[in-house]
Amino acid sequence: xxxxxxxxxxxxxxxxxxxxxxxxxxxxxxxxxxxxxxxxxxxxxxxxxxxxxxxxxxxxxxxxxxxxxxxxxxxxxxxxxxxxxxxxxxxxxxxxxxxxxxxxxxxxxxxxxxxxxxxxxxxxxxxxxxxxxxxxxxxxxxxxxxxxxxxxxxxxxxxxxxxxxxxxxxxxxxxxxxxxxxxxxxxxxxxxxxxxxxxxxxxxxxxxxxxxxxxxxxxxxxxxxxxxxxxxxxxxxxxxxxxxxxxxxxxxxxxxxxxxxxxxxxxxxxxxxxxxxxxxxxxxxxxxxxxxxxxxxxxxxxxxxxxxxxxxxxxxxxxxxxxxxxxxxxxxxxxxxxxxxxxxxxxxxxxxxxxxxxxxxxxxxxxxxxxxxxxxxxxxxxxxxxxxxxxxxxxxxxxx
Amino acid sequence: xxxxxxxxxxxxxxxxxxxxxxxxxxxxxxxxxxxxxxxxxxxxxxxxxxxxxxxxxxxxxxxxxxxxxxxxxxxxxxxxxxxxxxxxxxxxxxxxxxxxxxxxxxxxxxxxxxxxxxxxxxxxxxxxxxxxxxxxxxxxxxxxxxxxxxxxxxxxxxxxxxxxxxxxxxxxxxxxxxxxxxxxxxxxxxxxxxxxxxxxxxxxxxxxxxxxxxxxxxxxxxxxxxxxxxxxxxxxxxxxxx
Numbered sequence: 001x002x003x004x005x006x007x008x009x010x011x012x013x014x015x016x017x018x019x020x021x022x023x024x025x026x027x028x029x030x031x032x033x034x035x036x037x038x039x040x041x042x043x044x045x046x047x048x049x050x051x052x053x054x055x056x057x058x059x060x061x062x063x064x065x066x067x068x069x070x071x072x073x074x075x076x077x078x079x080x081x082x083x084x085x086x087x088x089x090x091x092x093x094x095x096x097x098x099x100x101x102x103x104x105x106x107x108x109x110x111x112x113x114x115x116x117x118x119x120x121x122x123x124x125x126x127x128x129x130x131x132x133x134x135x136x137x138x139x140x141x142x143x144x145x146x147x148x149x150x151x152x153x154x155x156x157x158x159x160x161x162x163x164x165x166x167x168x169x170x171x172x173x174x175x176x177x178x179x180x181x182x183x184x185x186x187x188x189x190x191x192x193x194x195x196x197x198x199x200x201x202x203x204x205x206x207x208x209x210x211x212x213x214x215x216x217x218x219x220x221x222x223x224x225x226x227x228x229x230x231x232x233x234x235x236x237x238x239x240x241x242x243x244x245x246x247x248x249x250x251x252x253x254x255x256x257x258x259x260x261x262x263x264x265x266x267x268x269x270x271x272x273x274x275x276x277x278x279x280x281x282x283x284x285x286x287x288x289x290x291x292x293x294x295x296x297x298x299x300x301x302x303x304x305x306x307x308x309x310x311x312x313x314x315x316x317x318x319x320x321x322x323x324x325x326x327x328x329x330x331x332x333x334x335x336x337x338x339x340x341x342x343x344x345x346x347x348x349x350x351x352x353x354x355x356x357x358x359x360x361x362x363x364x365x366x367x368x369x370x371x372x373x374x375x376x377x378x379x380x381x382x383x384x385x386x387x388x389x390x391x392x393x394x395x396x397x398x399x400x
Numbered sequence: 401x402x403x404x405x406x407x408x409x410x411x412x413x414x415x416x417x418x419x420x421x422x423x424x425x426x427x428x429x430x431x432x433x434x435x436x437x438x439x440x441x442x443x444x445x446x447x448x449x450x451x452x453x454x455x456x457x458x459x460x461x462x463x464x465x466x467x468x469x470x471x472x473x474x475x476x477x478x479x480x481x482x483x484x485x486x487x488x489x490x491x492x493x494x495x496x497x498x499x500x501x502x503x504x505x506x507x508x509x510x511x512x513x514x515x516x517x518x519x520x521x522x523x524x525x526x527x528x529x530x531x532x533x534x535x536x537x538x539x540x541x542x543x544x545x546x547x548x549x550x551x552x553x554x555x556x557x558x559x560x561x562x563x564x565x566x567x568x569x570x571x572x573x574x575x576x577x578x579x580x581x582x583x584x585x586x587x588x589x590x591x592x593x594x595x596x597x598x599x600x601x602x603x604x605x606x607x608x609x610x611x612x613x614x615x616x617x618x619x620x621x622x623x624x625x626x627x628x629x630x631x632x633x634x635x636x637x638x639x640x641x642x
Contacts, residue, residue: 075539075573083581084540084569091571102574105584108535108591116485118521119506120528123429124637125598132590153487165428169639174636179590181534222486229490267448271484277523279550284446319552352569357552378568385567388424392567392575 022241026060028230034163035185043169044162044183045192047138049190049335054198056233059120059225059244064233065188067145069099072137073192076148077109078308079334085352086311086333087147088398089340090192092350095399096343097202102142107133112311113153117272123161127168130158135176135184145190149307152191153223156231159189191224193246193306194233198337200253208344208366213258216338217300217330218247218258219290219314221307222267247304247335254342259298263289268311269317279317286317287326295327301363302331315357331358347371348378349398402470403463409473417473420508423474424464427504433497437461443489443498453482457489457498464501480505481520513606525608532600533618535591536580540566589626592619596633 039046049065056064071094079086094101111129115121137144146152161168162185176183196203225232225244235245238252243264251258269285271278291314294300305311315332322328337351347353349367353360354375364371381397384390409417415429426428444455452458460479463471480502487499509517521528531537545556558565566575573581595601596619605612620630 007575014628015615075581077531077580078556079572079580081538081540084542084574085564088570088572103571105573105582106587107581108583108587109531109537109580111531111535113537113539114528114531116503117511118524118528119503120603121522121600122507122598122603122607125600128598129591132594136587164432167428171598171636171640175594178597181590226490227487251435265446265488267484267486267488269448269484270486271448273481273520274484274525276527281449281452283550284452289448289451316548316551320550348617349568350570354565355558357554361548375537382561382564382568385564392572393570395570398570 008150013163014092014302026062026230029081030062031159031163032187035159035187036096037127038163038169039100043173045138045187047134047143047184049187052145055233056194056198058230059232059234060230062191062230064194064231066190066194067143068199069094069101070142071099071101071195072107072140072142072146072149073103074103074110074133074137074144074146074148075103076151076308077113078254079147083308083311083334083352085337085350085355086308089334089336089345090147090349092340092344092398093199093336093396095204096143096340098205101396102140102284104136106136106138106140110148110151110154111210112150113272115154117276117306118151120150122164123158123168124171124175126154127158127162127172130155131162131172131176131183131185132181133184135181137186138182139186143190143193144186145192147192147308148244149191149221149223150309153191153227155189156228159185160228175314178219182328190244191306193335196339197233197246197249200250200339203250203339203343204253204255207254207342209256209342211254211342211367212220214256214302214363214366215298215300216251216256217261217294217303218251218264219268219299219303219305219310220244220264220312221305238336247306250335250339251304254339259294259300261294261297263293266290268305268310268313270313274311275309275313282313283317283320287344288311288330291318291321291330292327295328300330302333302338304333306335311356318358329358331360331363332356333360341367342370345376346377349381354378402474403459403468404471404474407470407474409470409477414469414474417469420476420512421467421469421472421509423511424501425503427507428596429505433500433504434461434464435494435496437465438494440493440495442491443496446488446491447484448486449482449484453479455479455482457483459503460498461492461496476512477516480509481516482565508601509529510607518607521607525611528608529611530603531614532588532591532595532615533603534579535583535588538569539576539580541576541577581590585622589622589628592623593628593633595619596630597636599635599637602635
C-alpha cells in the first residue's frame with residue numbers, strides 16, 4: 001500500500017486556526033463620500049450621527065456609527081399593527097437604559113412592503129417618502145433609527161439611487177419644495193438591531209434572568225443582510241466574520257446558546273404579496289425550510305429574528321402546519337423582546353406575547369418567568385380599561 | 401423566439417412585446433442590475449420561490465440579457481408575480497440582481513394595466529387602499545379570522561379583544577385599531593401630495609378603478625379641508641419626460 005506523507009495530505013483549516021483577514025479594499029464604494037460631496041454642492045443636507053456613538057464594523061470593514069440616544073423611531077407597519085410587543089420592547093429598552101428618544105406621529109410607513117408586493121409606485125415616490133421621513137426627523141431634532149428590516153433595506157436602495165441618478169434628486173427636490181421641507185438624508189442608515197447589538201453589554205449588565213439553559217436559533221432578515229450588503233454589521237469574532245453579528249452577538253452576551261442550522265441563510269418565505277394573499281407558499285417555505293430544519297438540527301427553545309415579516313411568517317405559519325403533522329412548535333420573537341425579557345420586562349404588558357401564535361409558556365418557564373401570574377396581572381389592567389378606570393396602560397405602569 | 405417549445409402569447413404582436421421590453425430597459429435602474437450570467441444557478445439555489453413555483457431568477461437574467469422579447473412577455477405575465485422580492489438572488493457571483501429587474505418589470509406591467517397584473521393584485525387591492533390612504537400598510541383591525549383562518553385561534557382572540565388590547569400597549573402612538581400607529585393629519589396630507597406629484601394615483605387607476613375612485617375621494621377631501629385643490633398637484637414625472 002502506498003504511503004502518503006503527511007505534508008501531502010490536505011487538511012482543511014480548523015475554525016480556530018483560521019485567521020480573519022481583510023486585506024483587499026472593499027468591493028463597494030463608501031457612499032458617505034458621495035453624500036458629503038452632494039451636501040457641499042448644496043443639493044441636500046446630511047444629518048450627522050449624534051455623539052456619543054458606538055463604532056461597529058460592517059461587512060467589508062467600514063466603521064459604522066450607532067448613536068446611543070436622541071433617536072427618532074421610524075416604526076414598522078407590521079410590528080405596530082400585528083406584533084405590538086416588538087416596537088414596545090424597543091422603546092422599553094431605551095427607557096430602561098435612560099436614553100432620550102422620540103416616537104413620532106409625523107412618520108409614515110416607508111411603503112416598501114406594498115412596493116415589493118405590488119410595484120404600484122415608482123422610484124420618485126419611494127424616494128420622496130424616504131426623504132420626507134428623514135427631513136421630519138431632522139426637524140424634530142432626533143436621528144432616525146429604523147425598526148423594520150424592509151424599511152432599512154429599501155432606504156439603502158433609495159440612497160444608492162439618489163446618489164447615482166441626478167434626475168431622481170431633481171424630482172425629490174421638487175417634491176420637498178412643494179412640501180416646504182428640506183432635503184435631508186442621514187449620514188448612516190441604522191437598524192434598531194444594530195443599536196441592540198451596540199448596547200448588548202449594557203443590556204447584559206442589567207440582565208435579571210439566567211438564560212444559560214436556553215438554546216436559540218437565529219434567522220437573519222434578507223433585507224437586512226442581502227440588500228445593499230455593505231451596511232450590515234459583522235464581527236470578526238462571531239462566525240469568523242462570515243455572517244452578520246446582530247442577534248447572535250446579543251444572545252452570546254446574555255449567556256444563552258446559539259444553535260447553528262443548515263438553512264441559516266434562507267429567506268423566511270414572507271414574499272410581501274404572498275404573506276397577505278398567497279400564504280400557502282409562505283407557510284410551506286417557512287415550515288419546511290426553516291422551522292423543521294431548526295427543529296431537527298438544533299431543537300431550540302426559541303428562534304429570534306430582527307424583522308417584521310420574519311417574525312410574522314415564522315410564527316404564524318406553524319399553526320396550520322400542525323394539521324399536516326409537520327415537525328413544528330418553536331416560539332418566535334424579536335431580539336428586542338428577548339433582551340427586554342432578560343432585563344425583567346413584563347411578558348404581556350411590555351412584550352405583548354399574547355399576540356404571537358406559537359405557545360410561549362414552556363419557553364417562559366425555562367427562562368424562569370411565572371407566566372400565570374403575569375397573565376393575571378395583564379388581565380387586571382385590561383379589566384380596569386374595560387371598567388373605564390383607566391384609558392390605557394401608561395409607560396409608568398409598564399416600567400414598574 | 402421563445403425558449404419554450406410550448407410558447408404562449410404568439411397572438412400578441414412582437415411590437416407590443418418589444419415596446420414593453422424597451423420600457424423595462426429604459427428604466428434608469430436597469431443597467432446596474434445585470435452584468436451577464438455564468439448559468440451557475442446560485443440564484444436559483446438561494447431563491448425561495450424557485451422551490452415552490454415554476455420560477456427561476458436565472459431564466460430572468462438569461463432572457464433579459466438575450467433580449468428574447470417573446471419569453472420576456474411570457475415571464476412578464478406568468479412568472480413575475482411569483483418572485484418573493486427577498487433578494488436572496490443577489491448572491492450572484494456576477495453581482496446580478498434578478499429581483500430588482502423583476503421590480504422594474506412589475507412596475508411596467510402595472511403601468512400598462514396588464515390583465516395578469518390585475519389578476520395577481522385582485523385580492524391585494526384593499527392593502528393598496530390601506531397604505532395609500534393611511535400611511536401604514538397593515539392595521540390591527542385586519543386581524544380577522546375570516547382573512548387569516550390559517551393563523552390559528554389567537555387571531556380570533558385578538559379581534560374579539562381588539563379595542564381593549566390595543567389600549568394595553570404602552571406607547572401612546574399605538575392605541576389605534578385602523579392604523580398601525582397614529583399618523584398625524586399633517587403627515588398624511590404630505591403623503592397624499594407625494595402620491596399626486598409622482599403619478600401614483602394614475603398607476604392605481606390602471607390596475608383597479610374602484611380603489612382609485614375611493615382613494616381620490618379620500619385624498620381630495622383632506623386636501624380641500626387644508627385649503628388645497630387636488631388638481632394643483634401635477635405629475636412631476638411627466639414634466640421630466642417632456
